[in-house]
Amino acid sequence: MPAIALSVFDLFKIGPGPSSSHTIGPMRAGYDFIQAARALPAEQLAKATGLAVHLFGSLSATGKGHGTDRAVLAGLLGRSPESCPPEFLDELAAKPLAGRSMDLGPTQLTIDAGMVVFDAIEHSFPCSNTLIIRLTGADAAPMFERQYASLGGGFIDIKGQPEPPRGVPAYPYSTMEELKKQLAENDLSLHKLILENEMAVTGADEASIMAGLDTILRVMDEAVDAGLAAEGVLPGSIGLHRKAKRIFERAHIKRQTHENIIGLMCAFAFAAAEENAAGHVIVTAPTCGSAGIIPAMARIMRTRLALSEQSIREGLLAAASVGFLAKHNATIAGAEGGCQAEIGVASAMAAAMLTHATGYGAHVTENAAETALEHHLGMTCDPVGGYVQIPCIERNAMSVAKAYTAFVIATDVLPIQHKVGLDQAIEAMMATGKDMNCKYKETAQGGLAVFVPNC
Numbered sequence: 001m002p003a004i005a006l007s008v009f010d011l012f013k014i015g016p017g018p019s020s021s022h023t024i025g026p027m028r029a030g031y032d033f034i035q036a037a038r039a040l041p042a043e044q045l046a047k048a049t050g051l052a053v054h055l056f057g058s059l060s061a062t063g064k065g066h067g068t069d070r071a072v073l074a075g076l077l078g079r080s081p082e083s084c085p086p087e088f089l090d091e092l093a094a095k096p097l098a099g100r101s102m103d104l105g106p107t108q109l110t111i112d113a114g115m116v117v118f119d120a121i122e123h124s125f126p127c128s129n130t131l132i133i134r135l136t137g138a139d140a141a142p143m144f145e146r147q148y149a150s151l152g153g154g155f156i157d158i159k160g161q162p163e164p165p166r167g168v169p170a171y172p173y174s175t176m177e178e179l180k181k182q183l184a185e186n187d188l189s190l191h192k193l194i195l196e197n198e199m200a201v202t203g204a205d206e207a208s209i210m211a212g213l214d215t216i217l218r219v220m221d222e223a224v225d226a227g228l229a230a231e232g233v234l235p236g237s238i239g240l241h242r243k244a245k246r247i248f249e250r251a252h253i254k255r256q257t258h259e260n261i262i263g264l265m266c267a268f269a270f271a272a273a274e275e276n277a278a279g280h281v282i283v284t285a286p287t288c289g290s291a292g293i294i295p296a297m298a299r300i301m302r303t304r305l306a307l308s309e310q311s312i313r314e315g316l317l318a319a320a321s322v323g324f325l326a327k328h329n330a331t332i333a334g335a336e337g338g339c340q341a342e343i344g345v346a347s348a349m350a351a352a353m354l355t356h357a358t359g360y361g362a363h364v365t366e367n368a369a370e371t372a373l374e375h376h377l378g379m380t381c382d383p384v385g386g387y388v389q390i391p392c393i394e395r396n397a398m399s400v401a402k403a404y405t406a407f408v409i410a411t412d413v414l415p416i417q418h419k420v421g422l423d424q425a426i427e428a429m430m431a432t433g434k435d436m437n438c439k440y441k442e443t444a445q446g447g448l449a450v451f452v453p454n455c
Ligand code: SF4
Pocket: 289, 290, 334, 338, 339, 340, 342, 343, 380, 381, 382, 383, 388, 389, 391, 392, 395, 442
């Protein structure tokens, strides 16, 4: 198994919700395609007459509810996820698409709604979330085409295109067992090892990585603030009311009770998850659907546990190590592994974040992450109406509480008595995801998506 060579900023990406595989990934694909197309010879581009985007698998099944069409079109219009204002996407959704055009240099192609084709749900591509973007010439003959796999968490793979070269990790590992061995042999703390590897893989220095982490934490916090302030109904046909503000106010009424911290955790998780559902800017952690869990934990660590910003940064690096292991050895995409791979991994990351930041070692941190993941195994993905709202928003609140419970269990029992390793839980998650029927993997064809009428 090759060593993990992921960057922390591969995992924590800033971009518009509501789904990293359905919005951030496709927007990146659209953006990549337009850059690649513009590099074609001018005489070839002058012959271009049309463009089509074909969405397959879960992108086709739930792409309408997730806003995949507007995301990919925004990318084709030259917008990248980290810099695309949410108002631009709102405008794309609200107004007819005709009249906008893609700038291909010698040719301008007018955008219309028919450009995006919701193609076969069942297909034979290796990745469920596949999209093909094709430039056509006279008689609709294909001129240039790229096939993308949207891998979850905003990652994309471009068929036939090698990954840009990266540095070699300073302390290579591909499993939790190997990671613990590196920590012991080199007498390193978990966050320090992740930081050293980040520098080696990306070439960035410590100051810029820390500044990047601060940006990630700030955007997470802004999503919580925006969600706590907002009221009204979320976009889509469900008519789901935002609830974060009310839960937050109720948590303050319960100030003297044990419900207070749970109430605050719920309010913060609802807030960021509702912002995600609204298509506003969030941080993938590790995905959009699970974007409320780590921000909620960070806010609790800051406001209730009075942990320093440095501890929270270090906790975020520890959280990244868990996300790396899940992504490298299994998946973080709901379309591949069901909701256990999104919400379950986010909960495990949040448990590791809190445990490491409060001063526990790698073994206890592993136990907390494992406990959180273990109790999400088998969780299916069944978003009602294809919107990242029911059960997704409440699931963020439930799973930040599970992360906190996992922290309590891991730090209160003897680590040596813990029987299940994180590697085993990740392996079990992958095997369960493979066995899971496709209707429970982000297609909105099973579970709550079938039994709750989308009114
Ligand atoms: S059910 Fe879970 S995996 Fe599916 S869209 Fe919602 S948060 Fe994502």
